[in-house]
Amino acid sequence: MTAEFAPIAIFLFVLFTLLGSGVWVGLSLLGVAWVGMELFTNRPVGDAMMTTIWSSSSSWTLTALPLFIWMGEILFRTRLSEDMFRGLSPWMAKLPGRLLHTNVVGCTVFAAVSGSSAATLMTVGKMSVPELRRRNYPEELVIGTLAGAATLGLMIPPSLTLIVYGVTINESITKLFIAGILPGIVLAAFFMIYIAVMSKLSKSYAPDDEPEMSFAEKLKNSRFLIPVISLILVVIGSMYLGLATATEAAAFGVIGSLLLALLQRSLTWNSFMASLLGATRTSAMIGLILAGASFLSLSMGFTGLPRLLAEWINSLGLTRFELLMALLAFYIVLGCFLDGISSVVLTMGVVEPMIRQAGIDVIWFGIFIVVVVEMAQITPPVGFNLFVMQGMTGHQMNFIARAAFPMFLIMVLMVFVLIAFPDIATWMPAHMREIRF
Numbered sequence: 001m002t003a004e005f006a007p008i009a010i011f012l013f014v015l016f017t018l019l020g021s022g023v024w025v026g027l028s029l030l031g032v033a034w035v036g037m038e039l040f041t042n043r044p045v046g047d048a049m050m051t052t053i054w055s056s057s058s059s060w061t062l063t064a065l066p067l068f069i070w071m072g073e074i075l076f077r078t079r080l081s082e083d084m085f086r087g088l089s090p091w092m093a094k095l096p097g098r099l100l101h102t103n104v105v106g107c108t109v110f111a112a113v114s115g116s117s118a119a120t121l122m123t124v125g126k127m128s129v130p131e132l133r134r135r136n137y138p139e140e141l142v143i144g145t146l147a148g149a150a151t152l153g154l155m156i157p158p159s160l161t162l163i164v165y166g167v168t169i170n171e172s173i174t175k176l177f178i179a180g181i182l183p184g185i186v187l188a189a190f191f192m193i194y195i196a197v198m199s200k201l202s203k204s205y206a207p208d209d210e211p212e213m214s215f216a217e218k219l220k221n222s223r224f225l226i227p228v229i230s231l232i233l234v235v236i237g238s239m240y241l242g243l244a245t246a247t248e249a250a251a252f253g254v255i256g257s258l259l260l261a262l263l264q265r266s267l268t269w270n271s272f273m274a275s276l277l278g279a280t281r282t283s284a285m286i287g288l289i290l291a292g293a294s295f296l297s298l299s300m301g302f303t304g305l306p307r308l309l310a311e312w313i314n315s316l317g318l319t320r321f322e323l324l325m326a327l328l329a330f331y332i333v334l335g336c337f338l339d340g341i342s343s344v345v346l347t348m349g350v351v352e353p354m355i356r357q358a359g360i361d362v363i364w365f366g367i368f369i370v371v372v373v374e375m376a377q378i379t380p381p382v383g384f385n386l387f388v389m390q391g392m393t394g395h396q397m398n399f400i401a402r403a404a405f406p407m408f409l410i411m412v413l414m415v416f417v418l419i420a421f422p423d424i425a426t427w428m429p430a431h432m433r434e435i436r437f
Contacts, residue, residue, distance in 0.1 A: 011036060011300070025342045026285070029292025036299035043302070049295055056294035057287060060247065062167055065286060067250030068158040070279035072114030074257040076123050077271040079264050080228060084109060085127045087225035090218040097195035098207060100137060100145055103128050104195065107149035108188045109225075111156040112232040113253065117340075117377050120153035121146065121388050129393065137207045140403040141198060143393060147385045147400065148407025149191050151374035154340060156184035157236055158250065161373055164290065164341050165366045168348045173246035174239045175429040176366050181236070182424050183367050186417065190410045227263070231256045240428075286341055293345030300349050320358050321419065327351065328372060328415060335376025343373060367425040368418055375411050378404040 014035050018028035030049070037045040084106050092101040106124040114120055125146055132142045154161045157177030166173040199205050213221075235253045238244035244252065261267035318326065334343050355365050377385040378401070389400050418424060 010039065024285075024288065026288030026290075026292040029289065029296045029346065033292065033295040033299040036296070037302065040299075041302045048298060052295045052298050053291040056167075056291050062163075062287075062290070064158070064173060064245075064247040064250040065160065065163050065167075066279055066283035067247065067254050068114075068160065068163070069282050070275060071158075071250065071253040071257045072119045073275035073278045073282075074254070074261055074267075074272075075110075075113055075228075076119050077275055078257075078261045078266045080110070080123065080260075082127060083224035083264075084124075084228065085131060087222050089131075090213050090221050093213075095192075095196065097192070097199040098137075099128075099132060099135065100141055100195045100199070101192055103132075103142070103145045104149040104188050104191045107146070107152050108156060108184065109228060109232070111153040111184065112236060113228060113257070114153055114158075117151050117153040117374075117385060118388050121150035121385055122392070124150065125389070125392050132207075135207050138202060138204045139395075140399075141195070141202065141205070143389060143395065143400055144403035144405075144407055145191060145195055147378050147389050147404040148410070149188070150385055151377045151407075151411070152184055152188060154374050154377070155180045155187065155367070155370050157181065157239070158246070158253070159370065160286065161340050161344060161370050162366055163246070164286065165344050165348070165369065167290065168293065168345055169352050169362060171362055171366070174249075175363055177236070177246060178240055179363050179367050179425045179429045180370065182428055183371070183414070183418060186424060187371070187411070187414050190414060191407065194406060194410060227260050231260060289342055289345055293349070296346070297349035320360060323354065323358050324360075324368070324419060327354075331369065331372040332375055332379070335373065335379050340370075340373035340376050343376065344369060361422070361426060363429055364418070364422050364425045368415065371411055371414050371418065375408055378408055 011032055015028060015032045018031050023031065034045055034049070037043065037048060085102060088102050088105055088109075089099055092099050092105065095101050103124065106128060107120050110120050110123050114123070128146060129142060133139070153159070157180050159177065159180055162176040162180060163173055165171070166176045231253065234256055235249050238252060239246060239249045258267065261271075331343060331347075334347070352362075355362065386397060386400050386404065389395070389404075390397055393400070
């Protein structure tokens with residue numbers, strides 16, 4: 001068995017050598033696959049690489065990815081954040097925890113029109129952090145709740161991670177999107193409960209009182225939420241009702257976000273070009289990672305490693321729960337060193353046979369893995385949200401990581417809730433209308 005697993009050591013050695021030397025993740029995956037093909041097969045490597053990269057890059061399903069990224073980039077450059085705060089704050093002021101809830105609700109709302117955790121963090125952060133500081137909310141709670149709640153951008157549709165997962169295992173993107181709605185709302189509710197509890201327990205919690213507003217005034221301020229809620233209903237509603245595929249919903253979202261930016265008069269030629277270039281850069285990065293992972297999966301397939309690992313795991317006699325706990329620990333450790341999308345594409349070739357053999361629903365597992373990948377966003381040393389938060393607030397990394405740690409524990413709790421109540425993730429996809437062509 002040791003000799004059979006020798007290729008794993010070679011793959012890992014080459015991978016960590018390339019990553020450690022600063023090579024891009026996508027190129028590192030291509031390099032590992034190249035070495036594997038040269039060592040373990042007689043097939044012409046160049047021919048195999050060209051065929052694999054083209055087939056993975058020309059997938060129609062993948063078209064949704066750059067469109068959703070572009071939609072988020074356009075909205076990031078609008079006045080959406082200021083309008084959201086004006087619409088949400090009157091309704092949050094009376095809740096236990098008061099305006100801290102705008103971090104969570106704002107991230108939940110923006111996550112429904114942006115598939116990026118970083119875009120969600122920056123958009124809501126530029127709205128909430130100055131306002132909450134001005135009102136004397138505890139800095140640690142402001143930072144921690146925002147860093148944690150921004151990870152909802154990975155789960156609530158449209159989610160870039162779910163697109164990548166669906167493309168990697170050839171599963172319906174639309175069903176994965178719909179599966180993420182209820183878990184995202186439940187996780188947001190857990191974050192809000194945490195805020196309510198901490199507002200009662202924290203000795204440093206003494207924010208300024210908000211001015212009283214009548215119900216009519218609250219409703220008047222709520223008009224600022226109409227544009228973004230309309231966009232959410234168009235994007236998510238069209239998929240749930242079976243009126244559009246994920247790609248078509250993404251196109252609706254881009255058109256809607258451009259119209260929203262025009263109506264707000266925040267769309268200039270410079271902002272339009274900046275959104276286009278930002279979307280191009282992000283899409284190209286993810287596309288290169290997917291191409292590298294596709295070639296690596298082909299290379300590993302020739303060695304028989306996925307099948308061997310699946311058989312080995314099966315021979316251990318692990319229960320479904322034990323397998324999920326092993327994968328939870330594995331992805332938490334991996335998330336300390338790789339971003340979420342890289343973690344998914346790098347491991348799916350091996351993990352997918354395991355979960356299918358264990359009888360785990362692949363739609364449910366997509367939500368499970370997104371929650372775990374969310375943890376990686378706030379896990380040192382390479383938690384991406386921590387770096388974005390540091391650049392936004394100027395705090396030391398250890399302060400931000402400590403502030404976000406309770407949110408990490410809430411996500412661990414969410415994993416166990418998903419295991420105990422799998423219908424949270426599977427009920428909506430099972431009851432959505434089929435898309436008619």
